[in-house]
Amino acid sequence: MTPRETCRQLDDLGYALLPAVMDAALFSRLRERVQELFMQEGEAAGSEFKIEQGARRLANLVNKGAIFHEIILHPRVLPLVRHVLQGSVKLSSLNARSANPQRDTPQPLHCDMSALPDERGSWVCNTVWMLDDFTEDNGALRVVPGSHCWGRLPQEALADPLADHPRQRVITGAAGSVIVLNAHLWHGGLANRTTRPRTAVHAFYCRRDKPQQLHQRQWLAPDVQASLAPNLRELLALDDASNDADCGQHYVRSGFLGQ
Numbered sequence: 001m002t003p004r005e006t007c008r009q010l011d012d013l014g015y016a017l018l019p020a021v022m023d024a025a026l027f028s029r030l031r032e033r034v035q036e037l038f039m040q041e042g043e044a045a046g047s048e049f050k051i052e053q054g055a056r057r058l059a060n061l062v063n064k065g066a067i068f069h070e071i072i073l074h075p076r077v078l079p080l081v082r083h084v085l086q087g088s089v090k091l092s093s094l095n096a097r098s099a100n101p102q103r104d105t106p107q108p109l110h111c112d113m114s115a116l117p118d119e120r121g122s123w124v125c126n127t128v129w130m131l132d133d134f135t136e137d138n139g140a141l142r143v144v145p146g147s148h149c150w151g152r153l154p155q156e157a158l159a160d161p162l163a164d165h166p167r168q169r170v171i172t173g174a175a176g177s178v179i180v181l182n183a184h185l186w187h188g189g190l191a192n193r194t195t196r197p198r199t200a201v202h203a204f205y206c207r208r209d210k211p212q213q214l215h216q217r218q219w220l221a222p223d224v225q226a227s228l229a230p231n232l233r234e235l236l237a238l239d240d241a242s243n244d245a246d247c248g249q250h251y252v253r254s255g256f257l258g259q
């Protein structure tokens with residue numbers, strides 16, 4: 001698909017799969033660092049954000065290695081995020097999620113942060129960096145194409161957000177690919193019926209007038225902040241006073257909040 005076709009698909013369906021975004025070197029450094037952090041952090045892994053039953057998580061990854069700085073600025077992915085958010089972009093959070101083997105329930109269909117588009121349009125966009133192949137059996141992502149335009153949350157519209165949706169599609173693909181997702185799209189990770197974990201990094205972005213999910217200036221160590229180039233500081237909104245306005249505010253609505 002050309003970039004123009006990908007943008008059209010993002011507008012119409014709300015998601016796009018980009019095969020082979022990560023070259024072999026980027027992929028192995030990213031995978032290695034994520035595995036190392038899971039080992040180091042043990043039970044505490046993900047606690048800066050949340051613990052999810054049936055999955056291991058990592059959070060605050062901008063603070064945990066330069067490899068993560070590369071991916072949030074990736075030249076094939078960031079322009080598509082800009083397209084979804086109409087040019088106004090900052091990083092909201094950077095996490096990893098690994099669906100445990102033999103996890104027998106899916107995530108409920110959800111919109112990240114239970115966010116609905118507002119009068120200016122879409123304001124959340126997620127990118128899923130696939131560190132394993134996504135297959136029908138191992139907890140791939142399901143999406144309901146077009147649902148980013150419906151203006152309703154699945155937990156309000158559906159009797160059972162855990163159930164299969166008649167219009168859902170399962171996004172399968174090879175490790176090294178990236179899924180760009182308008183995060184107002186109804187989506188969720190599936191059950192992992194295999195014996196191996198299924199791991200991905202989530203680089204989650206929002207429009208600049210909205211609060212970050214993890215307030216980056218509060219969470220990044222001073223030496224990490226001091227090392228960052230201007231383009232990263234801008235993407236993380238480190239010098240943006242308006243970024244502090246809703247600091248710590250969460251969009252708490254009923255149901256599963258996802259990302």
Ligand SMILES: O=C(O)CCC(=O)C(=O)O
Pocket residue numbers: 097107112128139140141187188189190200257258259
């Ligand atoms: O890792 C995935 O498949 C995406 C999971 C997801 O949608 C979430 O945790 O909000």
